[in-house]
Amino acid sequence: MNQYVMKIDKSSQYLMAVLLIIPMIMLVIGVYGGLMQTLFRAGIVQSDPFMGPDYYKGLTMHGVLNAIVFTTFFAVAFGNAVIPYALKMAMNMTWAWVSGILMLFGSLMAGIMIYIGEATVLYTFYPPMKAHPLFYIGLTLLVVGSWIGFFNWIPMYLRWRKENPGRKIPLSVVGIFVTFIVWLIATSAVAFEILFMLLPWSMGLVDEINVMLARTLFWFFGHPLVYFWLLPAYVMYYSYMSELAGGKLYSDGAGRLVFYLFIIFSIPVGTHHQYMDPSIGAEWKLLHGFFTFAVTLPSLITAFTLAASLEYAGRKRGGKGLFGWMFKLPYFEKDRWLFSYLITGLIIFIFGGISGIVNASYQMNTAVHNTAWVPGHFHLTVAGPVLLAFMGMSLYLLGKYLNKEVKMKGLSLSVPYIWMIGVFIFSWGMMRGGLIGMPRRTNTGPTYANPDSVLFQPEWISYIDISVVGGVIMTLSILIYAVVFFATVFSKKREGEPELTFPVSEAYHNEEVSWLRNFKPWIIVAIILIVIAYTPVILDVLGSTYGGSPRFDPNNPIPY
Ligand code: HAS
Numbered sequence: 001m002n003q004y005v006m007k008i009d010k011s012s013q014y015l016m017a018v019l020l021i022i023p024m025i026m027l028v029i030g031v032y033g034g035l036m037q038t039l040f041r042a043g044i045v046q047s048d049p050f051m052g053p054d055y056y057k058g059l060t061m062h063g064v065l066n067a068i069v070f071t072t073f074f075a076v077a078f079g080n081a082v083i084p085y086a087l088k089m090a091m092n093m094t095w096a097w098v099s100g101i102l103m104l105f106g107s108l109m110a111g112i113m114i115y116i117g118e119a120t121v122l123y124t125f126y127p128p129m130k131a132h133p134l135f136y137i138g139l140t141l142l143v144v145g146s147w148i149g150f151f152n153w154i155p156m157y158l159r160w161r162k163e164n165p166g167r168k169i170p171l172s173v174v175g176i177f178v179t180f181i182v183w184l185i186a187t188s189a190v191a192f193e194i195l196f197m198l199l200p201w202s203m204g205l206v207d208e209i210n211v212m213l214a215r216t217l218f219w220f221f222g223h224p225l226v227y228f229w230l231l232p233a234y235v236m237y238y239s240y241m242s243e244l245a246g247g248k249l250y251s252d253g254a255g256r257l258v259f260y261l262f263i264i265f266s267i268p269v270g271t272h273h274q275y276m277d278p279s280i281g282a283e284w285k286l287l288h289g290f291f292t293f294a295v296t297l298p299s300l301i302t303a304f305t306l307a308a309s310l311e312y313a314g315r316k317r318g319g320k321g322l323f324g325w326m327f328k329l330p331y332f333e334k335d336r337w338l339f340s341y342l343i344t345g346l347i348i349f350i351f352g353g354i355s356g357i358v359n360a361s362y363q364m365n366t367a368v369h370n371t372a373w374v375p376g377h378f379h380l381t382v383a384g385p386v387l388l389a390f391m392g393m394s395l396y397l398l399g400k401y402l403n404k405e406v407k408m409k410g411l412s413l414s415v416p417y418i419w420m421i422g423v424f425i426f427s428w429g430m431m432r433g434g435l436i437g438m439p440r441r442t443n444t445g446p447t448y449a450n451p452d453s454v455l456f457q458p459e460w461i462s463y464i465d466i467s468v469v470g471g472v473i474m475t476l477s478i479l480i481y482a483v484v485f486f487a488t489v490f491s492k493k494r495e496g497e498p499e500l501t502f503p504v505s506e507a508y509h510n511e512e513v514s515w516l517r518n519f520k521p522w523i524i525v526a527i528i529l530i531v532i533a534y535t536p537v538i539l540d541v542l543g544s545t546y547g548g549s550p551r552f553d554p555n556n557p558i559p560y
Contacts, residue, residue, distance in 0.1 A: 003501045003502065003503065003504055004085070004088065004501070004504075005499050005500070005501050006084065006085050006088070006499065006500040006501070007497060007498075007499055008400070008401055008403075008497070008498040008499060008500055009093075011093040011097075012080070012084075012091070012093065012096075012401065013401050013402070013403075013498060015080070015093070015096055015097055015100055016077060016080065016081065016397060016401040017398075017401065017402060018100055018104065019073055019074075019076065019077035019080070019100055020073075020074075020077055020394050020397060020398050020401070021398075021489060022073070022104060023069060023070045023073035023074060023077075023107075024070075024394060024482075024485055026065045026069050026070055026073075026107065026111070027065065027066060027070045027478075028478065028482050029061070029065055030061065030062050030063075030064075030065030030066035030069075030070065031062075031066065031474070031475060031478045032050075032475075033048075033051070033058050033059070033061045033062030033065070033066075034062045034066070034471065034474070034475070035471055035472070035474075035475045036048045036051070036058050036062075037058060037059055037062060037471070038426070038467055038468045038470075038471030038472075039468065039471075040055060040058070041448040041449070041464055041467070041468075042448070042449050042464045042465060042467075042468045043448075043449040043450060044468065051115070052117075054117065054120060056120040056121075056122065056441075057114065057117055057120045059122060059441055060114050060119060060120050060121060060122050060123065061111070061114050061115070063122055063123030063124075064110060064111070064114060064123050065111065066383075066387075067123050067229075067382060068123060068139070068142070069107045069110075069111070069142065070390070071228070071229050071382075071386070071390070072103065072142055072143075072146050073103060073107075074232065074390045074393075074394060075146070075179060075180075075183075075228065075229075075232050076099060076100070076103065076145070076146050076149040076150075077394075077397065078176070078232050078235070078393060078397070079149060079150070079153060079176045079179075079180065080096055080149065081397055081400075081401075081500060082172050082173065082176050082235065082502070083153040083156060083157075083173060083176060084156070085500055085502060086170040086172045086173045086502075087156050087157065087160045087170070087173060089156050089159065089160065091152060091153070091156065092152055092155075095148055095151070095152040096149065096152055098145075098148055099145045099146065099148035099149035099152065100145065100149075101145070102141050102142070102144055102145030102148065103141070103142050103145030103146060103149075104145075105138075105141055105145075106137075106138045106139060106140065106141025106142035106143075106144075106145060107138065107142050108138070109134050109135070109137060109138030109141065110134075110135050110138030110139050110142070111138075112134075113131060113132045113134050113135035113138065114135070118131060118132035118134075118135065119131035119132055119135035121135070122441060124218060124222065125139075125198070125218070126211070126214065126215055126218065127197070127198065127201065127209045127211050127214045127549065127551075128209060128211055128549045128550065128551050128552040129551075129552060129553070130201065130202050130551045130553075131198075131202060132202065133199055133202045133203050135202075136194045136198050136199050136202060137199070139194065140191070140194055140195070143187050143190070143191065146180075146183065147184065147187070149180075150180040150183070150184065153176070153177075153180075157169075157173065157177065168252075168512065168517070169517075170239075171235075171238055171239055171252060171255050171256065171507075172235050172238075172239040172502075172504070174255075174256055174259050174260075175231060175232075175234060175235035175238065175239065175255075175259050176232070176235060177519065178231060178259040178260065178262055178263055178519075179227075179228060179231035179232055179235070181263055181519065181523060182224050182227055182228055182231070182262060182263060182266045182267070183224070183228045185224070185267055185526065185527075185530070186220065186221045186224035186225060186228065186266070186267060187221060189217045189218075189220035189221045190217060190218060190220075190221035192217060193214055193217040193218060193221075197209055197210070197213070197214055197217075198214065207548070207550065208548025208549055208550055209548065209549055210541075210545055210548065210549070211545075211549045212277065212278070212279045212541045212544075212545045213538075213541050213542065213545065215274065215277065216270070216271075216274065216280070216537060216538065216541050219270035219271065219273045219274055220267065220270045220534065221270075222270060222273060223266065223267070223269050223270045223272070223273060224266040224267045224270075226378075226381065226382065227262055227266040227295075229382050229386045230381070230382075230385065230386055231259070231262060232386075232389065232390070232393075233342075233345060233385045233386050233389035233390070234258065234259070234302065236342055236389050236392075236393060237302070237306055237342060237346070237389075238255040238258075238302075238305075238306075238505075239502070239504055239505060240338070240342075240502055240503045240504065240505060241306070241309070241310075241339065241342045241343075241505065242309040242310075242312070242313060242505035242506075243503040243504060243505040243506070244330070244336050244338055244339040244342070244503050245309070245310055245313035245314075245329055245330060245336075245339060246313045246316060246317050246330065246336075247309060247310070247312040247313025247314075247316050247505075248309065248312055248313075248505060248506045248507060248508040249305075249309050249505040249506070249507045249508065250305050250306075250308035250309040250312060250507075250508050250509065251305055251308075251507065251508065251509040252507035252509065252510045252511075253509065253511060253513045253516060254301055254305040254509075255305065255507075256513065256516040257298075257301065257513075257516060258298040258299075258301050258302055258305070259298075260516065260519075260522045261295075261297060261298040261301075262295070262298055263519070263522040263523060263525075263526050264522055264525045264526045264529055265291055265294045265295035265297070265298070265529075266295060266526075267526060267529070267530050267533075268287075268288065268291045268529045268530050268532070268533030268534065269288050269291045269292045269295055269533075270288065271284060271285050271288035271533075271537055272285075272288050272289060272292045272359070272360055272365070275289075275362055275365045275366070275369065276365070276366065276369045276370070278544070279540060279541050279544045279545055280537055280540050280541060281536065281540050283536075284533070284536050284537045284540065285362065286362075287532075287533055288533060288537075289360060289361075289362055291529070291533060292360040293357075293360060296353070296356070296357060296360075299349075299353055303350075303353075306346065309505075309508075310325070310326075310329060310343075311325045312508060313325075313328075313329060314326060314327075314328040314329050315328075317329070317330075329343065331343065332413055334409040334410060334413065335409075337392075337406070337409050337412055337413050338392045338393070338395075338396055338503075340392075340413050340416050340417065341388045341389060341391060341392025341393075341415075341416045342388070342389055342392065343416075344388055344416035344417060344419070344420045345384050345385030345386070345387075345388035345389050345416070346385060347420065348380050348384030348385060348388075348420055348423060348424070349380070349381065349384050349385040351380050351424075351427070352377060352378075352380030352381035352384050352385070353381075355373070355376065355377040355380060355431065356377060356381065358377075359373075359374070359377060367435070368434055368435070370439060370440055371433075371434035371435070371437060371438060371439055371440060372430040372431070372433045372434035372438040372439065372440050372463075372467075373430065373431045373433075373434025373435060373440075374434065374440050375427075375430050375440050375441075376426075376427040376428070376429075376430035376431030376434060377427075377431070379423055379426060379427050379430070380423065380427050383423055383474075384420075384423060387419075388416050388419060388420075391415070391416075391481055392416070394485070395412065395481075395484065395485060395488065398485065398488055398489065399488060400498065400499070400500045400501070401498060401500070402488070402489065402493070402498070403493050403494050403496075403497070403498035404488050404489075404491050404492070404493055404494060405488075405491065405494060406484070406488050407484060407487040407488045407491050408483070408484045408487055411480055411483070411484055412480075412481070412484040414477075414480060415477050415480050415481045415484070416477075418473060418476060418477035418480065419473075419474055419477040419478075421473055422470050422471070422472075422473030422474035422475075422476070422477055423470065423474055424470070425466060425467075425469055425470030425473060426466075426467050426469075426470025426471050426473075426474060427470070428466060428470070429463045429464065429465070429466030429467035429468075429469075429470060430463070430467050432463050432466075433460050433463030433464065433467070436457070436459050436460070436463075437457065437460075438457070438460045438463060438464070439455065442455070448460060448464050449461055449464055
């Protein structure tokens, strides 16, 4: 299939270099923090050589850099590439730079605060753990920068609709817009939490904070945050994977439906993170539970649509019988190396999704909440399909925007498979340990394998050790990736001007579906569901909390 070729100008080239390279450095630092976590938990190290002995400091760095900074930068960078490409239109570079600079500045501010020990509050920054005001301001700038990135694409979209009446919006544009619509609604709650609660409290303007209200606002944001991570990966699965596999996307309409369903179901579900919290009525937790099962629906549709697309590709490549097509996919083909990053993520997500459904079930959640099961689950999601798709696409875009050939393609092909093995071992150790009560992110002083700790259980040790093995393999994979990435950055330029192409998939079923043409009705339904799901929750929280808690420091657990 002939793909559209977009010329890349100098300004976009420099901007994308910043947006792709700096977060990659942050990712590597964050992954180092992850390795240190596993070694620390197992008692192999007592103190991180760079971050010191504070367990929460290293864990905050790991969570914030990997889950918030790297992902947000990537989502904006990916949008900056997809939107002009798919709409065949130039982007306003001034606003694109403003967005990038704000994100960079904010991330550095938050990162420095963590590094100097002024923000050991983990990536959920729950009060009554308190950070320096600059940490909260840094995160705010990161979010505002990402909003500006999104606002910059809206006039392009409106112009395209005006110039192309009756034409379907490209599927990748629907996906990116849904990602940022969800992000905009979700971040409004955390913006309120930061501006009106955390900042005044950390600046000393007020002495106490309503912990339950802050947690509830955080989770209003926190669950859709996971779909903000997942949706760019879905854009790649729906728009590019089938072409890379040598086939067609089974149904364009299914892809659109999936994205729109995420607008309505991503947000009214946050209380499933608070099933064990007081102050919220059981009936509202049940309601959020129902919506949580509803939000699995778009992923279940995705599983079947993508499986059908891959089957089509496998059969076209000569696969026979019920499962023969699976063995014909281009798992190890150097010229389709990006496929390996996408397929491994999908395989991991089968288990990430199943463990999410376990979490969503109230009774089972009582067994796994706040145990190591939960990081086991989220490494199979955010560190599975999300991370692998983001790493693959970062490398792809780097080659295009810097006008360089991706180096060491063979080595690059090994990265997702090594990562997949590592993350399966790691998550298995964490999840099995979690099922016998091994806690998550708890400083059992100094390690999880410490017989002197009051929390220590000898049965945990083998599972801690298994997670160390997984963690080391994952780190190895990232190191190989970093070598490939930076070898590409420092390699010689290709001849000619830089150009962007994407392997856009054709659809097997490409029928027009009139009710899948517009964002507006889905946004209206989303707002109605949010009001229904959250009004009683907020009222419960406000009615049953007296409103104030003083600061708590986990390293010095005497309230002051
Ligand atoms: Fe989750 C906790 C429920 C998805 C991330 N989740 C977390 C936390 C994170 C996270 C970070 O209900 C911890 C937060 C914290 O710090 O406390 N999660 C779910 C549910 C889903 C789900 C129901 N989570 C995600 C995704 C994440 C993510 C996606 C990141 C990107 N999660 C929970 C709950 C908790 C939770 C509770 C709270 C736990 C607690 O108590 O603290 C669903 O969206 C999952 C639906 C997914 C599927 C899978 C579909 C499978 C596909 C693959 C198909 C494969 C193919 C390949 C086609 C139904 C699409 C074929 C292969 C060939 C070889 C051909």
